[in-house]
Amino acid sequence: MLESRELTKKYGSKTAVDHVSISLEPGHIYAMLGPNGSGKTTWMKMAGGLVKPTSGEILYNGAPIGINSKRDIAYMSTEPYFYNWMTAKDVGKYYQDFFADFSMERYHELLERMELTPDLKTKALSSGMMAKLKIAVTMARDARVYLLDEPLNGIDLLARDEIMRSILQSSGSDKLLLISSHLVEELETIADYAIFLKQSHLIEIVATDTLREEQGKSVADRYREIYGHGGEN
Amino acid sequence: MKYDNAIPIYLQVIRVIERDIVTGRLAPGDKLPSARDLALVHGINPNTAARVYRELEQSGVCFTRRGLGTFVTEDEGRIRALHEEMADDIVSRFVSEIMEIGMTREETISLLEKRIESCSKAEN
Amino acid sequence: MGKLLKYEFRKTMFLKLIMLVLTAVAEVLFLFAAYRKDPDSPLIGISIFLLVMIASAGITFIGLYSMLVLQRDLNTKQSYMLFMTPHSGYTIVGAKVLENGISLLLTGVFYSLLAALDIYIIFKQYVTLDDIVRMIQDMLRSMDLPTELSATTAVLIFFTLLASWLSTIVCAYLAIILSAAVLAGKRFSGVVSFILFLAITIAFGRIANLILKALPSMKIESSMLVQIGMSLVLSVILYLISGWMVDKKLSV
The missing domain is CATH 1.10.287 (Helix Hairpins)
Structure with a gap:
């Protein structure tokens, strides 16, 4: 459904994503892992159509990322991005105006569960509240693909549970969820595949069950092997 | 529920359900939650939840009636x-x-x- | 594009509100001065002067402000708002150009009506287009300038200004887009945009002059039509390049 072929992005002399080829299928929840600078965010931004590749391709259902993919793909960045004159209500209206799969009802439900109110001004939000608002408006869409970049960052434990719940609720056999996070342990039970990126390269994609059954390792164990000091890869 | 992340999750959920059956918390013939609900309640991947039921069915501990759901076996x-x-x-x-x-x-x-x-x- | 247009208007609302408030203040001053028992001429003059200043500054600022909005829309994280929507670069740029054009048109109409109203208040009679033309002719005569000014010519002058303003706007947009595509919002993108803008404008100016010189001599009206045509063609070309750049080359 979502596929990158030798996808590369360079910023001047710096390579953010280096010939990464990944093929993602619906009906799965993928955890994209790696320290800062490994290429997760840039890969996601290319999938979301915000960044144009330097070389290689990124395809949605076989066609290059563009207007059609943006209709089906819900991307949530790590950074805040709402217009600063907006209230939470305005943000919802904006999404409703541009995305046919947005449900205002679900939005209000999520706002409530995250303990946010529609009259809150985006410029007055703390970083935690902003993180919750971003998630609420993104998950209020009934998209085919969700690309969530660090959705659990800066969020308190209870709200994190709510977010995990809405992530699971939004999953389905025709849906693809890609979540990147530093909080590897939080994703252990909900991800069925782990994608490891290191220094702009793809290290491996592995089914979490395979790690456990064949190697007796958790995702966190494998993470430490790959990125820890003394890790061969 | 606290999981050991180095052991297959589906095995751990199976153990919980089997324990409930054996201790009587789940009676023979009781209806189990849908795979989707199981996933939500336990915070696990829906495919894992589906696997739990598949394995339980295969070992004869549960059975599935299409359209109705998954039930605990009535075989004492x-x-x-x-x-x-x-x-x-x-x-x-x-x-x-x-x-x-x-x-x-x-x-x-x-x-x-x-x-x-x-x-x-x-x-x- | 309707939704995009709605938000483009919303983004420029702040400046327009300020202008409206300033205009209201100047207008109140004018009305106060005009309706006194013995009209206070200096005050009338001052308030008229203020109104004219606000009107002309306003039109300039509206144009400039939309550049600022585009700059912000491309170079800050707010860009995600536009770029995650299922719209092509062509509709995104198109909505901005439309918003700018419509705003300018409405502003022009608004101030013209206000002026007409204020002139009526002063002269206690309606003023028609012909009267204005005659007033301008008187003004031109007093300045020893040619007074051959027909309504057609006036309309053509209006459209020439409009067309050249349109090409200026689109040119500025392209400069900002090019700068954003190449520099990705780094420190000097504003300066670079301005330089690119000047470069394109000068280049076009030279080409336009060459074309005009190459054509056989014609009446003022015809040459103005040619100028309008060239401005429009330039606008379209620059618009298409802008849309293409946003679609294929711009990363946010």
């Missing part, structure tokens, strides 16, 4: 067999651990009897 014999399987599992783990620390057969049995007695006393 199967449940008894499950009970024995689980007990044997616990005992074999105990035995290998206790032998690993070098206890003799006699010491082990005497320790067991003492413990069982104090446990039943505590229950009464």
